[in-house]
Amino acid sequence: MTEPRTVTLPTADAGDVVLPEPSWCAGHQLHDPETLRVDLVHAGPAVDCSHLGTDLFSAELVQSPYSESTNPLLGGRTPGVSVWPIGRTLDPVQLYSLAADLDRYADQLRALADQLATVLDGGEGR
Incomplete structure (x- = not known):
């Protein structure tokens, strides 16, 4: 049996946080160690819509496993799709x-x- 993937991310308030990493997560190459634990985000590969060199839309599967937000449109513990420039996480x-x-x-x-x-x-x- 394969062990679940985990990732260890340094945070400004909780030190190193070890969390399960979903199979769809594209990694945390741009993680900022000054990030707070509640702001940790898993993100899948972006799906972009561009025309003539201008980015029109971008969407990606996201989950914030330690989020304290109760507004699902702003992301949260339940996975959703974050859409830019709308600035909302959609079900x-x-x-x-x-x-x-x-x-x-x-x-x-x-x-x-x-x-x-x-x-x-x-x-x-x-």
Whole structure:
């Protein structure tokens, strides 16, 4: 049987903290030893959406195992998906809702592209 993965992270208030590391965690290469224990975060690989060199969205699976926050939108002990620039941690239902909103927005962008193509071809557009 494989032992659960653990990681030891130095903290400003609690010294070295040994915590279980979920299989989806991408590691803690950028960990700051001045971090407080309540602010420790596991984060998975980021899923980025960029266009023409500009970052539009980034999302990653996160969990703050020692969080004292009672607001699930700000992250917490239960894993969620942190979305930037929204600045919220979403549960599965909220993440599906965001995806549906982005689908609708993509449809609106395609309609604008069609309208622009008509205008550029000498038509009136809508």
